[in-house]
Amino acid sequence: MENNNGYIxxxxxxxxxxxxxxxxxxxxxxxxxxxxxxxxxxxxxxxxICAKCGACYEVCDHDAIVKIG
Ligand code: SF4
Ligand code: SF4
Numbered sequence: 001m002e003n004n005n006g007y008i009x010x011x012x013x014x015x016x017x018x019x020x021x022x023x024x025x026x027x028x029x030x031x032x033x034x035x036x037x038x039x040x041x042x043x044x045x046x047x048x049i050c051a052k053c054g055a056c057y058e059v060c061d062h063d064a065i066v067k068i069g
Pocket of ligand 2: 015030031032033034035036045049050051052053054055056057
């Protein structure tokens with residue numbers, strides 16, 4: 001599996017999850033579009049359907065989500 005940095009580097013703007021993710025799932029409940037996926041850790045954002053609303057970024061207690069662009 002590609003490492004998480006490779007994934008983050010492909011995101012041009014919006015939000016991405018870093019390796020600081022603890023897999024707690026709080027962000028999933030907040031995501032209005034179902035873009036957040038915690039089937040693996042760190043969780044990841046489906047950039048195709050992410051609305052770039054920032055709700056996950058605001059709610060993550062572990063500062064695991066970064067804003068890009
Ligand atoms: S809220 Fe933060 S730590 Fe929890 S699953 Fe989401 S990104 Fe990971
Ligand atoms: S930015 Fe908004 S739409 Fe995108 S993953 Fe986070 S909560 Fe979901």
